Amino acid sequence: MVRVRGSGHGNLHDRRRFLGAVGSLAAAGALSGCGSPVGQAFTGSAGPPSLLNFWHPFTGGDGAQLDAMQSAYRKENPGVDLKTTTLVWGAPYYTKLTLATLGNRPPQIAITHVSRLPTLAASGLLREISGSELEEHGLTPDRFKKAAFRSAHHDGRLYALPIDTHPFVLYYRTDVAKKAGLLDEAGRLTDVDGPEKFLDALRAAKQATGVWGGSIATVKDPATCWRLFWSLYRQLGADLITDGGRKVVMDVGAAEEALAFIHRMAAEKLIPPGADGDGGAITLLTSGKAGFLMDGEWQLLAVQGAVKDKFDMRTFPRIFRDAPYACAADSHAFILPSAPSEKAQRAGKALEFARSMLDESLLWAKGGHIPAWQSTERSDAYHRLEPQAHYRDAADSAAYDPAAWYSGADSNLYRRFSDVVSSVVGGDTRPGPGAARMRAAIKDLAGMEAPV
Template identity: 40%
Template sequence: MSNRPPRSAPMRAAASAGISRRRLLGAGALAAAALPLAGCSSPLGAGLLGTELNPETLVYWNLFGGGDGVRMQDMQDGYRELFGPRSLQATTLAWGNPYYSKLTLATVGNQPPDVAVAHLTRAKPLWNGGLLDPIAEEDLAGVGLTTEDFNAQAWATQRTDDQNIAIPLDTHPFTLFYNREVCEQAGLLDSDGLLVDLTGMDVFEAALKEISAVTGGTAITVANVAETSTPWRFFWTLYNQLEGATPFLSDDGATISVDEEKFLEVTGKIQEWVEQGWLNSALDYATSQTEMFTGNAGFYLQGEWEIATAQSIDGLDFGMASIPQLFDKPAVQADSHTFILPRKERSPQQRQQAMEFIKAMLDQSMIWAEGGHIPAYLTTAESEEYLALEPQRHYADSADHAVYDDPAWYGGSGSTFEDTVGAQLGLVQQGALTPEQSLAAIRNQLAIYTSTPSPL
């Protein structure tokens, strides 16, 4: 039993008024467009199936699998320890477009969860579609939070229309993994066994040359076969390091505004590295990491979540670092997992209940950080415990230089935009397309989306 005083039973939310036929049809269109892109599982949570719940039970949806899923379950159990075994019904749905389609349909159908997870880049289209409730300063204050409690970059990015639309749990950036044995032979480790400073294109390329001499071939691997998100993250990181880089998309996805000269500069550099033999021309996701794990490459670029995979390899001595600044300024592609309040009528007690859940999750951010994600909650991010965490502390500054995908109804993590653009960027790395051809293909393939208003 919880020692917390009993909470007054919140009334279940009444059906929200004002759901238009256009919005209902739009949600269906969005789901129809999204579902062919990924597998779909049946929703198990209350609301969509209309199951009856104890009015004290908070309904929570998320999309976490693998190691993240295990850690989230531990955090959910922490909430139950505070508020009782029946205080939470948590449901995990299929990652990517299937999850967001179900969340959209449930919200339009007046049966959303009380709290849900969303990538920050996917929260913005939900907000623009009128599917989220804003989070007021009073909501934060009610659980002892302020805007200053969060990483400034993540918090500023979630601010939309002068409103708080989401509460960041983390930042998960594109990151550099390195094989210590290879890098030591290449003379790239300092006296503490950490990667030396590789700021600057000349310095970085000299490092690639040294690694290639050790491996007899590849120096750095980036997945690009049957994989679209990684080529996008690779490009978006380097592109945003160029001074004056414009958004790829503007007007909420209606305009392709990428700087053509800078696009060609970055993609040309990628092809140059392949031609030098430093960067792989064609590797799938698993093989790209195996090459570094086995010492056939010194560097491997991927999201920090692959820390769990690296740690599971017996005998692998690896390190992690923020991706170096190669051009004019530091920047790294990233997203954030956030907590959102799907739009519904809520009593004051229900809003407080939702915020108490979010606060309980933030208080357990150290569990989340062990999986590689950088805590957005500064109480954890600035704690001695986190700053002693290896190798997480060596790339924690990436959160301050995070660059998120541009807002678009078809954009964000795991989206149609990333699939489309990433596929063409992967073909550039493979040498199948010139940079000019890839840009023309991207413009052509995105035309249907840029010319289509948001379904919501």
């Protein structure tokens, strides 16, 4: 019995010793960790001047390209301690960026979609980039693609440096297209512009595959639904909102016409009534069950990995001729979230990093994106890049999202409009009532009290 007690006491001592050890370890960690991101999170200190925190939402193929670009920077700047944080793309990324900035612990540099710029800038979360800073780092406006650089402004002030334009494009299987008689002598896709011509092409491809003509992700993929609708709607020359999203100027007739075209593709069973956003739509193309895929160019590496060179890409077809050609697009851009002090901001170092990344734009282009950096975009190396070079014109016709606190990448607007598009493709909603639902949704969003 005494032994039982004895061993019990021993355990107690062991436990105390253990807890003590853990405690002192934690304390030591907290003290020595002021420079580490974790320590900084607690103390809010600026961190050592060599530290450069960089946040981005790139995973998959984009993430791999970005890693390669960063290793070039690391090699040239051994004195800089570059700490990269990858967060999952979507609304939560912007929430985290917002809260980190409000909590005075922002990264020195981060990636944003320019479609999210209005909300971030209007909330005072971003540091303006001045003309003299641009001069100093060789980042003058003439070195960027015009449309992309314009999109990096809010209220006439520059808040971001775009690295690319990423449009909604058309992928096609060359073997299917050949079988369907859609290729000319040079092996290029024949004319698919105009509603009838594109439907004919889809019909021919459906004959060739025996399953579907084209594929598009309309289930669990609000962004793709939005891009399809927005491309068609902008080709009809219609606007949606003005005055920072407070005023609705929607053209219900144009929306109905755009939805009617989407409805025709689905009703004729040229596209599936619901292809999955988590790889389903792409798999239909790569497995030869569809000849066309309407998607963003960033799927390039995924498609390439699956079918090698049996595919090609081009700009999204010009379905309507009511306005200059337009295709839904966005740009990734570097931003400097406002830090509490100049010491924590380290704007010079951040811009230097941005410059280095822009110089590596060719690597970024290999992932599918159209470079905004003119010296890369005009280079022979990029022009020789296939199939990337086949859709590079899209950057000049980029239809960016309308500015509002509820619009932009993975926003409420995407969700509300995509519900209608998805329902039209699924055959549950007719174009007329669909357009009316869109109008009700945008009225509702515009009437809500803005958080900015």
